[in-house]
Amino acid sequence: MNDLVLMEGINKAFPGVQALNQAHFDLRAGEVHALVGENGAGKSTLMKILAGVYSKDSGRIVYRGKEVEIPNPRAAQDLGISMIHQELNLMPHLTVAQNVFIGREPRRGLSFLLDDDKINAQTQTLFDAMHLRLDPRVRVADLTIAKQQMVEIAKALSFQAQVLIMDEPTAALTEAEIEELFRIIRQLRDRGVGIVYISHRLEELKQIADRITVMRDGRYVGTEDARTVPIERIISMMVGRTIYESKPELPERPSQEVVLEVRGLNRGNVIKDVSFQLRKGEILGFAGLMGAGRTEVARAIFGADPIDSGEIYVHGKKVEIRHPRDAVRHGIGYLSEDRKRFGLALSMDVESNIVLASFEKFLRPLGVVNTARTRETGQHYVEALAIKTPSLQQRVKNLSGGTQQKVVVGKWLTANTDILIFDEPTRGIDVGAKSEIYHLLNDLARQGKSIIMISSELPEILRMSHRIIVMCEGRITGELTAAEATQERIMTYATQRRVLVDTGEAEGGVSSAQEG
Amino acid sequence: AQQATPAPGGQQQGAKPYIPVISKGFQHQFWQAVKQGAEQAAKDYNVDITFEGPETEAQVDKQIEMLQAALAKNPAAICFAALDSKAAIPLLEQAKAKNIPVVGFDSGVDSDIPIATAATDNVAAAAYAADKMAELIGGSGKVAVLVHDQTSRTGIDRRDGFVNRIKEKYPNIEIVSVEYGGGDHLKSTEIAKAVIQANPDLKGYFGANEGSIIGVLNAVKELGMEGKLVVIGYDAGKQQKEAVRSGVEAGAITQNPIGIGYKCVEAAVKAIRGESVPKVIDTGFYWYDKTNMDDPKIAPLLYD
Amino acid sequence: MATREASATTRLSARTLFRSEAAQKLLAFGALIVIFIFFSVVSPFFLTRDNVIGILLATAVNGILALGVTFVIITAGIDLSVGTVMTLSAMTTAVAIAVWGLPIPLGILVGLLTGGVAGLVNGLVISRMKIPPFVATLGMMMMARGLALVIPAALFGSVKPVYFTDTPVFNQITMGSVIGSVIPALPVPNAVLILFGAALIASFILTKTILGRYAVAIGSNEEATRLSGVNVANWKTAIYALCGLFSGLAGVVIASRLNSAQPGLGAGYELDAIAAVVIGGTSLSGGEGTILGTLIGAFLMSTLTNGLRILGVPQEWQMVVTGAIVILAVYLDILRRRAR
Amino acid sequence: MATREASATTRLSARTLFRSEAAQKLLAFGALIVIFIFFSVVSPFFLTRDNVIGILLATAVNGILALGVTFVIITAGIDLSVGTVMTLSAMTTAVAIAVWGLPIPLGILVGLLTGGVAGLVNGLVISRMKIPPFVATLGMMMMARGLALVIPAALFGSVKPVYFTDTPVFNQITMGSVIGSVIPALPVPNAVLILFGAALIASFILTKTILGRYAVAIGSNEEATRLSGVNVANWKTAIYALCGLFSGLAGVVIASRLNSAQPGLGAGYELDAIAAVVIGGTSLSGGEGTILGTLIGAFLMSTLTNGLRILGVPQEWQMVVTGAIVILAVYLDILRRRAR
Ligand SMILES: Nc1ncnc2c1ncn2[C@@H]1O[C@H](COP(=O)(O)OP(=O)(O)OP(=O)(O)O)[C@@H](O)[C@H]1O
Ligand SMILES: Nc1ncnc2c1ncn2[C@@H]1O[C@H](COP(=O)(O)OP(=O)(O)OP(=O)(O)O)[C@@H](O)[C@H]1O
Ligand SMILES: [Mg+2]
Numbered sequence A: 001m002n003d004l005v006l007m008e009g010i011n012k013a014f015p016g017v018q019a020l021n022q023a024h025f026d027l028r029a030g031e032v033h034a035l036v037g038e039n040g041a042g043k044s045t046l047m048k049i050l051a052g053v054y055s056k057d058s059g060r061i062v063y064r065g066k067e068v069e070i071p072n073p074r075a076a077q078d079l080g081i082s083m084i085h086q087e088l089n090l091m092p093h094l095t096v097a098q099n100v101f102i103g104r105e106p107r108r109g110l111s112f113l114l115d116d117d118k119i120n121a122q123t124q125t126l127f128d129a130m131h132l133r134l135d136p137r138v139r140v141a142d143l144t145i146a147k148q149q150m151v152e153i154a155k156a157l158s159f160q161a162q163v164l165i166m167d168e169p170t171a172a173l174t175e176a177e178i179e180e181l182f183r184i185i186r187q188l189r190d191r192g193v194g195i196v197y198i199s200h201r202l203e204e205l206k207q208i209a210d211r212i213t214v215m216r217d218g219r220y221v222g223t224e225d226a227r228t229v230p231i232e233r234i235i236s237m238m239v240g241r242t243i244y245e246s247k248p249e250l251p252e253r254p255s256q257e258v259v260l261e262v263r264g265l266n267r268g269n270v271i272k273d274v275s276f277q278l279r280k281g282e283i284l285g286f287a288g289l290m291g292a293g294r295t296e297v298a299r300a301i302f303g304a305d306p307i308d309s310g311e312i313y314v315h316g317k318k319v320e321i322r323h324p325r326d327a328v329r330h331g332i333g334y335l336s337e338d339r340k341r342f343g344l345a346l347s348m349d350v351e352s353n354i355v356l357a358s359f360e361k362f363l364r365p366l367g368v369v370n371t372a373r374t375r376e377t378g379q380h381y382v383e384a385l386a387i388k389t390p391s392l393q394q395r396v397k398n399l400s401g402g403t404q405q406k407v408v409v410g411k412w413l414t415a416n417t418d419i420l421i422f423d424e425p426t427r428g429i430d431v432g433a434k435s436e437i438y439h440l441l442n443d444l445a446r447q448g449k450s451i452i453m454i455s456s457e458l459p460e461i462l463r464m465s466h467r468i469i470v471m472c473e474g475r476i477t478g479e480l481t482a483a484e485a486t487q488e489r490i491m492t493y494a495t496q497r498r499v500l501v502d503t504g505e506a507e508g509g510v511s512s513a514q515e516g
Numbered sequence B: 001a002q003q004a005t006p007a008p009g010g011q012q013q014g015a016k017p018y019i020p021v022i023s024k025g026f027q028h029q030f031w032q033a034v035k036q037g038a039e040q041a042a043k044d045y046n047v048d049i050t051f052e053g054p055e056t057e058a059q060v061d062k063q064i065e066m067l068q069a070a071l072a073k074n075p076a077a078i079c080f081a082a083l084d085s086k087a088a089i090p091l092l093e094q095a096k097a098k099n100i101p102v103v104g105f106d107s108g109v110d111s112d113i114p115i116a117t118a119a120t121d122n123v124a125a126a127a128y129a130a131d132k133m134a135e136l137i138g139g140s141g142k143v144a145v146l147v148h149d150q151t152s153r154t155g156i157d158r159r160d161g162f163v164n165r166i167k168e169k170y171p172n173i174e175i176v177s178v179e180y181g182g183g184d185h186l187k188s189t190e191i192a193k194a195v196i197q198a199n200p201d202l203k204g205y206f207g208a209n210e211g212s213i214i215g216v217l218n219a220v221k222e223l224g225m226e227g228k229l230v231v232i233g234y235d236a237g238k239q240q241k242e243a244v245r246s247g248v249e250a251g252a253i254t255q256n257p258i259g260i261g262y263k264c265v266e267a268a269v270k271a272i273r274g275e276s277v278p279k280v281i282d283t284g285f286y287w288y289d290k291t292n293m294d295d296p297k298i299a300p301l302l303y304d
Numbered sequence C, D: 001m002a003t004r005e006a007s008a009t010t011r012l013s014a015r016t017l018f019r020s021e022a023a024q025k026l027l028a029f030g031a032l033i034v035i036f037i038f039f040s041v042v043s044p045f046f047l048t049r050d051n052v053i054g055i056l057l058a059t060a061v062n063g064i065l066a067l068g069v070t071f072v073i074i075t076a077g078i079d080l081s082v083g084t085v086m087t088l089s090a091m092t093t094a095v096a097i098a099v100w101g102l103p104i105p106l107g108i109l110v111g112l113l114t115g116g117v118a119g120l121v122n123g124l125v126i127s128r129m130k131i132p133p134f135v136a137t138l139g140m141m142m143m144a145r146g147l148a149l150v151i152p153a154a155l156f157g158s159v160k161p162v163y164f165t166d167t168p169v170f171n172q173i174t175m176g177s178v179i180g181s182v183i184p185a186l187p188v189p190n191a192v193l194i195l196f197g198a199a200l201i202a203s204f205i206l207t208k209t210i211l212g213r214y215a216v217a218i219g220s221n222e223e224a225t226r227l228s229g230v231n232v233a234n235w236k237t238a239i240y241a242l243c244g245l246f247s248g249l250a251g252v253v254i255a256s257r258l259n260s261a262q263p264g265l266g267a268g269y270e271l272d273a274i275a276a277v278v279i280g281g282t283s284l285s286g287g288e289g290t291i292l293g294t295l296i297g298a299f300l301m302s303t304l305t306n307g308l309r310i311l312g313v314p315q316e317w318q319m320v321v322t323g324a325i326v327i328l329a330v331y332l333d334i335l336r337r338r339a340r
């Protein structure tokens, strides 16, 4: 066995959680080894231990046949281990090239002088090899998330690492970009690099992985050959039982009553003349590529960002929404695509987060909070949404991603909103939790709530929506009913934007400058 | 010093002469009384003045900036109470080069540039307070000193005047504590309380400025020690005057702040007019207690 | 934020071992007790009734200021203006009572309102003009300091203190002793009761009311709170106004205690108040903090100052030791949290 | 952080419209120029050679302090100790030269090192003990203030200034005029040159060296910087030490200017320095800032102080106006950024 990395008997506890319990993982040179498991299974934690971010409580790591200690990220880099983290880890105030070379800047003359020309040039070379169209000199803050993700990938690649860990690298990318990433991954694999690939998009694994290791509750479950194992088996290993993907159950037809109408919404050059209607009990899908402007539309409707022009009607009445509180007052709730930054008060407990948008409803005289009722409400939603938490007093920062998402849902249900905008509700959420969220959405629609669902996953959009609106570069480019919609039709509407990477057929631009 | 020398008070004809008064402070009542005197003189002699000083007496550099800005206005004369006279000498030399007469006040400037200085001898005044303290506690026992500032000239002079006199003349008196309260009434109160607590046999307390002595008086009152401690103060102010009148405070040293302010502006005016002024204008200090505080010679010196 | 979370992560593992909030509080109290015992042993004058009462009294002003600042710091803000706003409030109280001759309760109200208004302005500047709290309250600190001098200058033509000569009862508000009149052996001045009363109210507001909840929520994640439909700007304004009210109360207390309003006071008080809050375990990055902690922090500081004075440590060394202890106390708190 | 980024997003759309850095700088300069013109119009004494030179000179100390603080603030930290560390450095320089009789260059080195060591301690306390910068440097502020008094107390038995009586040339280091000796009509004191020299060095360090790069990276996203393999703890320590070096330089300059070391100086200077940095457009939340901005901020503050003095505005009103202008200047900067 030409094991590159062997991790054995790894334990790691966080307060209240045994994140890893005798976890096991091995990686060979020249393979793509997928690591899968439900949210909170411990995938990121295990890999962060390998990358020197966390220290293990016990267990051993063998690298190229020698037992090693990896106390910090620097040590990992020195061993040739590099990691793309699940959360973006960039310095927004620095340029792209400065980000790529942070920590290993080429120096000039005296050893502390920077040579920005050199890093710009080297970054450009790197991007050329990736067929990536991106100016190394722009500030990262000015980039879309997709571009930022590509920068992260470029950065990890630039290490010439022997072990490359990718924790959900494709969550923000388009098909073409994913294709390009896979091309690069294959190239690296052929060069003998060992690649760890973490993803919840199980369908990707068939394309790229050689082996698949499944984790559950911090434990090692098993390793399978990616080419032969059926996806169903992986799923059952993940959840510990067999679940069958339910057939897309098209929800009942919504009524014709329009609850939300948007007319002529404009904001800078990110929202251009957006108009649409949302009906009672309807799930309206918003499809499009990264940066198409769907989040911007949602935030604008919700009053999170100012708009230049446009009118919003709720239940036929024109309303002014200048702040999120206006939106909430009119019964609109928004579940952001970035829960941690925009959705949760992480250091507060589950109960407080559930009632965060509706404290005013739980008041006794003098502004005193009726804690008996908040606890009751919290308990109600913990049960109704099956929120996996040890107690209502658990701080939400200690919960897994899917559980956190449910807490946010609970928050908006408590606030009694009947128009719910779900922005990427299943981003980074495992299959089990995903299907629970789908059920939840259907239930809500059936109860008469109206839902806008923004998603970058076409199967999800197709499966869930009554109607689908497609956006591209800030405008609505198409509208499809559930019956008409297919992946191809959506993509035609959605692909007016220039892709970040030069696809094979894209003429000229940059020639493939890679030479091994 | 190589530039052309403009006429003193190089201002437009007909305008009132302008005299900036740069003091050591402005928030404390003592300085406000000096200001009052200076303004009175300005009125009497028909000149314009401005009055300013740094926020604390430690801010030597801020005072230098003030002097610098004052010089830029090309004044007819300058009244200056140096926080640190050595540090100010370069600017004073500039003034001299520009033929701007400088009058010192409150404490002397170690230089022959000021044409006159209206000041009290703080060392002698504090020494006098020490004599009084010795007399009132019967020549032996423990006393404590509370000073406003460890680094300012007045603080140092008053502390040293008191402490040195005790050391030299009264071997049976022990100074158990010298502390600094920044002139902050509350801090001074807390300090004095702690010192009295820590020295149950304390016989006397000297407060070297108004803020300090008010602190001592508050402490005495809060600890119910009225009459059990010989309290001697400095400066005036309503509270202190009441304490002296009621006998809680045995007495205090007062200077003549209004006189200092008046005399220095007056001297500056005379210098502008080319009249001669005495090099040293001693504005004097006085001991006051409940027996003499309504004396027509003393009463006007005691600001509220 | 990144660091905060990372360190949160690393310290979590042991937390379960030592969950009890009560035990934590005891630990925080520990530092105070150690200092108390130390001074009691080395000086016979430290642990006397009068001196302990003195320490309690000495905590009053800084403690009240620190209570207000606790709220602000929990929102991840800061208030540098509390000291001079206190002075300004003392001044307006004095003007109301001693110059205009208003009844004492009305005069106190004027003082409280002065603080409240200053805090309100802070809050508006921060939440409407989006000025960082550090800058907004720095500006207010300068302005309040100036105004406290402007008032007597405008009224009397010169900067001077205002005395409560005609209303001796005003001084009794803090320096009288309700307890002492019942239990003569325990002449605890009312100022101490006021401090504890204010702390109870503050604790109530923080833990039981919506304002307290929103303070924590804003400190925990301001943007998420805003996106939950909470009017963050208004609540923040309210929190700074509340902090201002406490500064106003401190102004009334200091005026009553000194029986006068001293216009030059207050510079540097803000740092003492902030130090008390931070020693008390409230995190400067917001989202957590307790009133009890702040009280303990304030007592720790005044105990330290008093003890060093009683020992007769030279004043310059007192500063050095206090600086070191401030760092040490916070370090202990950090270790304590890491351990839980 | 959430808010910062959210607003980063919202403002992006317009940014491209108004990209030119130069235009931005001109706008920042604008406030300074407006104030300059205003004072020039209302007072005949303001725009004179000597007064302008006076303003430049008055900026030197605060400016140098602010340069150091800029680095710290760019890392999203704060340094409250710069004022008293400056005083401590002035004191050690004075002891080295005037008491021990060391040669002047060596004495200067002692001053710089004193600052550097104090900064190093700050950095270690912050990065190793994980004490928040506010607390760590607050503690250092107290300790340095105490030590600056302890030194003369230990040497002379009492706290007093140390004078450079035997080395008149020491005063010339800042108050002599190299420019004046070449162009007699322009007697700009060397202190001003030192300020500009220090600013050039600071600007070089910030934009061209690895230290500057890491300062921005740490302020921008500390955790990401750490995950990139940068030894954040060490670099942070270095940055605080650098800030300390600038405080040390300020100490040497103030000692030379006053021809003495004044042990009681320095309290409150930290807030002026921070105000200059913030007025200069450096964000307290880290990640961005320029040396030129800080210089402009420092000049704005000393121009304002000087102008109000020249106008003869009563001192209490000067405080009020300065407070208001600090807020206003930052507000203008915020509007400017929003507009780009
Ligand atoms: N910093 C932390 N503090 C406390 N608990 C944590 C922390 N990080 C992870 N955990 C917990 O450890 C467990 C494993 O988390 P981890 O992030 O490794 O899961 P994951 O498999 O990567 O999940 P996902 O697919 O959602 O990314 C979870 O229960 C999680 O709540
Ligand atoms: N973090 C960001 N920084 C800078 N610009 C951004 C950022 N996010 C979005 N934008 C810009 O806003 C526009 C719309 O992006 P938006 O996020 O609304 O798209 P989206 O369709 O919701 O895609 P996503 O899947 O990323 O949510 C894009 O043109 C993009 O340039
Ligand atoms: Mg993960």
Ligand SMILES: [Mg+2]
Pocket: A294, A295, A296, A337, A423, A454
């Ligand atoms: Mg989006």
